Amino acid sequence: MNGPDMPSADIAFIGGSGTFSINFPEDLSLKGIEIIEKDLVLETPYGRSPKLKYFRIPAEEGDSRTVITCKMHGWRSEIPRAQASLQLFWTLHQAGVKKVISEGGVGSLNLLLDLRDIVIPTDFIDYSTRKDLKVVGDNLLIMRQPICPQIHQALLSSALSRPLNRIFARGVYVVTEGYRFESPAEVSVLRSWGGDIVGQSLSPEVYLSRDIGACFGGLYTVVNYAEGVVREWRHEDLKDIFYQDAPQVGEIILDALRKISLTQECGCMQFRKPTLLEEE
Known part of the structure; x- marks a missing residue:
């Protein structure tokens, strides 16, 4: 199925480790x-x-909106993550998606962050090698405002309405390649760059969203201390957070999906310009 037969959607939600253990959205209580x-x-x-x-979800004000969602697309072991990203974002482009939300578990680089803290980042550093990816590809992507302020505010408001965790309204997300965790020396470098959290689920999503003409924002839960930060992390902590906190993360995402404005009055698209490198 593709082209005219593609079901349309207003918003995309890319589910990560924070909601992986639940059936989203059916396991949640929203009517x-x-x-x-x-x-x-x-x-x-x-x-x-x-x-x-x-699925269709009632908006906080006015009509309902349609959401397209998938489990973290990079987790299909037979598909390289870069290829999986292109498959997903081609689909989102065909569906007419204009808003993209992502969530995931991250490691803390900032010494002030503890397990289960929630960070809604405002900037990023891409330390991965998945950079030459594009779906549309005929635009200059300016990353001056990488995170949509409308999506950011919706996620922040939804998270603050459920005060079971500490919520951080800003931060720098450093994206690494995976599938492994970072070494102590790498963590030291990433901290020196000004990174607050580290993970694998913000890039290429952040710039592929802009490539297809969509706004992007994400919410991330601290599930481990990066190597050399605070103390050694434990596998048991990851397991507990993934399975115990999933309903709460899911409720935050659902609430944000209801709140997000479907307009693009945020200014994000002014940072998507026609390329100047086309042949005449």
């Missing part, structure tokens, strides 16, 4: 959710898409 379609796999120029789910 009025309508599942339109699930386990939908689409053919793309980059291979078959991840399994997609479409």
Whole structure:
């Protein structure tokens, strides 16, 4: 299925480790959710898409909105993460998505951050090698305002309404390649760059969103201390957070999906300009 037959959607939610252990959104308590379609796999120029789910959710004010969601697309072991990102974002572009939300678990680089703290970052450093990726590809992507202020405010408001964790309204997310964790020496370098959290689920999403003409924002839970920060992290802590905190993270995301304005009056698209390098 593609092209005219592609179901349209207003918003995309890319589920990460924070909601991986639940069936999103069915396991959550919000009334009025309508599942339109699930386990939908689409053919793309980059291979078959991840399994997609479409659902309709009542807006906080006014009409409902349609959401397309998938489990973290990089977790299909047979698909390289870069290819999976292209498959997903080609699909989001065809569906007409204008808002993208991501969530995930991260390590703390900042000594002030503790386990279960929630960070809604405002900037990023891409330390990965997945950089030459594009779906549309005919625009100059300016990353002066990488995080959409409308999405950021919706996530922040939703998180603050559930004060079970400390909420940090700003921070720098350093993106690493994975699948491994970082070494103590690498962590020392990332901290010296001004990074607050480290993980794998903000890039390429942040710039592929701009590539397809969509705004981006994300919410991330501290699930471990980076090597050499505070104390050695424990595998048991990760397991507990992934399984115990998933409903709370899911509720925050659902509430934000209801609040986000579907307009793009945030100014993000002024940072997407026609390329100057096309041949005449």
